[in-house]
Amino acid sequence: MKLSQAFRMAFKSVLANKLRTALSMLGMLIGVATVIALVSMSEGSSRQVQAQVESLGAANMLQVTITGRGLTTSLSKDEAMEYGDIDNVEGVSPIVNGNAYAKYGTTSESYTVEGITPEYADVRNVSFVEGRYIVDMDLTNYNKVAVIGANVASDLFDTEDPVGKTLLLNGNRYKVVGLLETKGDSLNGSADDKILIPLTTAERLLSSKGVKSIYLKITDTDKSEATQALITAKLAAKFPNSTNAYRVIDQQESMETLGSITQTMTSMMAGIAAISLVVGGIGIMNIMLVSVTERTREIGIRKSLGAKRRDILTQFLIEAVAISGLGGAIGIAIGYVASHIIGVVMDTETAVSFAMVVEAFAFSAGVGVIFGIFPANKAARLRPVDALRHD
Amino acid sequence: MSHNDNEVLIEIEKLVKTYRMGQETVQVLHDVDLTVNKGDFLAIVGPSGSGKSTMMNIIGCLDIPTSGSYKLDGVEVKGLSDNKLAAIRNDKIGFIFQGFQLLPKLTAIENVELPLVYRGLSNKERRKRAAEALRKVGLEERMFHKPSELSGGQQQRVAIARALAGEPPMLLADEPTGALDTRTGQEVLALMEQLHQQGHTIVLITHDMEVAARAERVVRMKDGVLTEDHAERRERREAFAGIQDGI
Numbered sequence: 001m002k003l004s005q006a007f008r009m010a011f012k013s014v015l016a017n018k019l020r021t022a023l024s025m026l027g028m029l030i031g032v033a034t035v036i037a038l039v040s041m042s043e044g045s046s047r048q049v050q051a052q053v054e055s056l057g058a059a060n061m062l063q064v065t066i067t068g069r070g071l072t073t074s075l076s077k078d079e080a081m082e083y084g085d086i087d088n089v090e091g092v093s094p095i096v097n098g099n100a101y102a103k104y105g106t107t108s109e110s111y112t113v114e115g116i117t118p119e120y121a122d123v124r125n126v127s128f129v130e131g132r133y134i135v136d137m138d139l140t141n142y143n144k145v146a147v148i149g150a151n152v153a154s155d156l157f158d159t160e161d162p163v164g165k166t167l168l169l170n171g172n173r174y175k176v177v178g179l180l181e182t183k184g185d186s187l188n189g190s191a192d193d194k195i196l197i198p199l200t201t202a203e204r205l206l207s208s209k210g211v212k213s214i215y216l217k218i219t220d221t222d223k224s225e226a227t228q229a230l231i232t233a234k235l236a237a238k239f240p241n242s243t244n245a246y247r248v249i250d251q252q253e254s255m256e257t258l259g260s261i262t263q264t265m266t267s268m269m270a271g272i273a274a275i276s277l278v279v280g281g282i283g284i285m286n287i288m289l290v291s292v293t294e295r296t297r298e299i300g301i302r303k304s305l306g307a308k309r310r311d312i313l314t315q316f317l318i319e320a321v322a323i324s325g326l327g328g329a330i331g332i333a334i335g336y337v338a339s340h341i342i343g344v345v346m347d348t349e350t351a352v353s354f355a356m357v358v359e360a361f362a363f364s365a366g367v368g369v370i371f372g373i374f375p376a377n378k379a380a381r382l383r384p385v386d387a388l389r390h391d
Numbered sequence: 392m393s394h395n396d397n398e399v400l401i402e403i404e405k406l407v408k409t410y411r412m413g414q415e416t417v418q419v420l421h422d423v424d425l426t427v428n429k430g431d432f433l434a435i436v437g438p439s440g441s442g443k444s445t446m447m448n449i450i451g452c453l454d455i456p457t458s459g460s461y462k463l464d465g466v467e468v469k470g471l472s473d474n475k476l477a478a479i480r481n482d483k484i485g486f487i488f489q490g491f492q493l494l495p496k497l498t499a500i501e502n503v504e505l506p507l508v509y510r511g512l513s514n515k516e517r518r519k520r521a522a523e524a525l526r527k528v529g530l531e532e533r534m535f536h537k538p539s540e541l542s543g544g545q546q547q548r549v550a551i552a553r554a555l556a557g558e559p560p561m562l563l564a565d566e567p568t569g570a571l572d573t574r575t576g577q578e579v580l581a582l583m584e585q586l587h588q589q590g591h592t593i594v595l596i597t598h599d600m601e602v603a604a605r606a607e608r609v610v611r612m613k614d615g616v617l618t619e620d621h622a623e624r625r626e627r628r629e630a631f632a633g634i635q636d637g638i
């Protein structure tokens with residue numbers, strides 16, 4: 001028998017039993033719809049996380065924090081800049097940080113203040129929307145200028161344009177020269193909630209001498225470990241006999257941790273969904289087995305007219321795959337709509353990827369094959385004499 | 392006549408069929424010998440339970456003998472695989488069953504097409520041959536009716552058309568009139584006689600002597616033993632020859 005004919009026959013029989021087909025594909029349909037909806041949710045949230053991490057430039061960033069020992073508890077700015085000479089290091093951004101009260105008009109609040117150099121923009125991948133950045137001149141002249149994060153601007157200035165205004169930091173007057181772009185939540189606290197001032201000015205304001213934190217941007221993330229080793233060696237030379245005076249943190253590691261959490265979530269949901277698909281498959285097997293029993297006489301007639309085992313097997317297998325595939329296709333459509341509704345109602349990001357759709361469909365068709373084989377084989381093995389006698 | 396009388400189609404020797412029922416084995420056919428030539432119209436007649444259907448299942452390659460030999464068209468059937476048997480059924484045998492055995496969801500023509508589907512013929516070719524077969528049994532008007540929309544006699548004619556569609560060398564009929572009233576039964580038998588005259592080999596199984604009398608040759612089955620009245624056979628032959636020669 002030709003395969004095209006087998007398809008025609010199977011579809012005819014699937015369509016002839018509309019109610020049964022609909023009922024048996026229900027399990028598959030719900031399973032696939034659940035997969036699409038759940039996975040789209042976790043995919044959406046993992047995309048969100050990824051976007052945040054990417055905006056941080058975290059994958060190619062190393063952070064050095066210095067707690068110090070004895071008299072030396074920090075590095076000077078020039079010492080910090082030397083780390084830029086290390087192979088594979090593209091940029092260095094030394095930071096002096098602390099907290100300060102910012103006041104504008106009658107509003108006053110505590111914020112993280114970071115004393116920075118112009119390299120900050122490139123290394124930490126922060127861009128500004130308005131005004132200007134902190135430049136070398138600000139550092140040499142101990143200028144009291146500030147670039148503020150988006151949340152700081154909205155907290156203190158409300159709807160006013162902050163650029164050009166003056167705010168008080170621990171009572172000192174600072175002129176706002178720039179406004180940063182909104183970045184959203186991130187690993188190290190968002191720049192949205194920070195006030196950036198020149199490093200030299202910050203040392204005075206926070207009365208903290210020296211750099212306690214350095215961000216390093218590296219060129220090749222694959223060589224990250226070798227670079228870390230070089231940095232550690234340089235730190236060891238500066239702080240002999242005290243390995244816990246400093247710490248090198250790989251941003252990629254923390255990103256991977258975060259990534260693996262969302263990954264776990266995704267695979268957990270996929271697992272739940274897979275179970276529901278298997279349940280759907282069992283439903284189809286059930287119906288197919290009933291169908292084989294019910295159609296024993298039909299099988300007998302077909303065999304008496306020359307149907308081979310293979311013919312009967314393909315006919316029933318195609319029927320099973322058609323039912324599960326159709327259930328899968330409708331499930332995909334419903335899951336797609338559902339994920340949109342969930343996205344709107346729960347105000348989370350959802351994403352249905354093409355790969356996911358293809359996988360879900362292939363999986364449902366595969367379930368049809370796996371759970372269809374047993375009943376189809378049962379049908380194919382019937383002896384024609386017995387099948388014809390059946391009523 | 393178009394056929395060659397001496398060409399052997401069925402050759403059965405010492406055929407035994409036993410059924411296993413739990414511990415016991417029941418022998419249903421005892422050393423049956425039977426030879427059928429091409430163009431024969433043979434009736435196997437016998438009382439209920441004598442083993443006629445068992446015989447027909449074996450002749451039709453739906454079942455295999457326990458021992459003995461069965462050659463169909465020169466091919467030994469015993470020991471063939473399921474697939475080979477299916478191919479033989481498709482190629483060489485046209486079944487006409489007592490209960491018609493039509494697929495209720497298919498139209499008359501789709502039912503008639505079935506053997507051709509399994510032969511792998513193209514759509515167009517199938518349609519053509521199925522329509523031709525339905526014309527032969529006088530049902531060209533009812534091609535697109537489902538079996539439920541046809542009378543018993545019409546359904547049996549569809550079944551006969553289905554048996555004819557593949558142009559097999561042998562038609563095998565098990566109680567073809569069993570589910571029909573006398574008049575439609577007669578019609579079906581007349582149709583079979585007509586097919587015989589066109590050269591088809593027919594094996595007809597029945598418990599009804601009157602029906603068997605329509606055949607050219609009659610063998611009797613009793614308790615699984617087959618006997619043939621040769622005198623009767625000769626007589627009938629001559630009678631048939633007479634009809635055909637138009638005397």
Ligand SMILES: Nc1ncnc2c1ncn2[C@@H]1O[C@H](COP(=O)(O)OP(=O)(O)OP(=O)(O)O)[C@@H](O)[C@H]1O
Pocket residue numbers: 410411412417419437438439440441442443444445446598
């Ligand atoms: N599958 C089977 N298992 C056991 N015994 C069987 C089986 N099929 C048939 N028989 C036995 O074989 C014997 C012959 O059965 P068969 O069906 O061939 O009779 P028959 O001549 O066709 O009768 P009828 O005219 O009633 O159709 C019966 O005694 C029956 O019980």
Ligand SMILES: [Mg+2]
Pocket residue numbers: 443444445
């Ligand atoms: Mg019988």
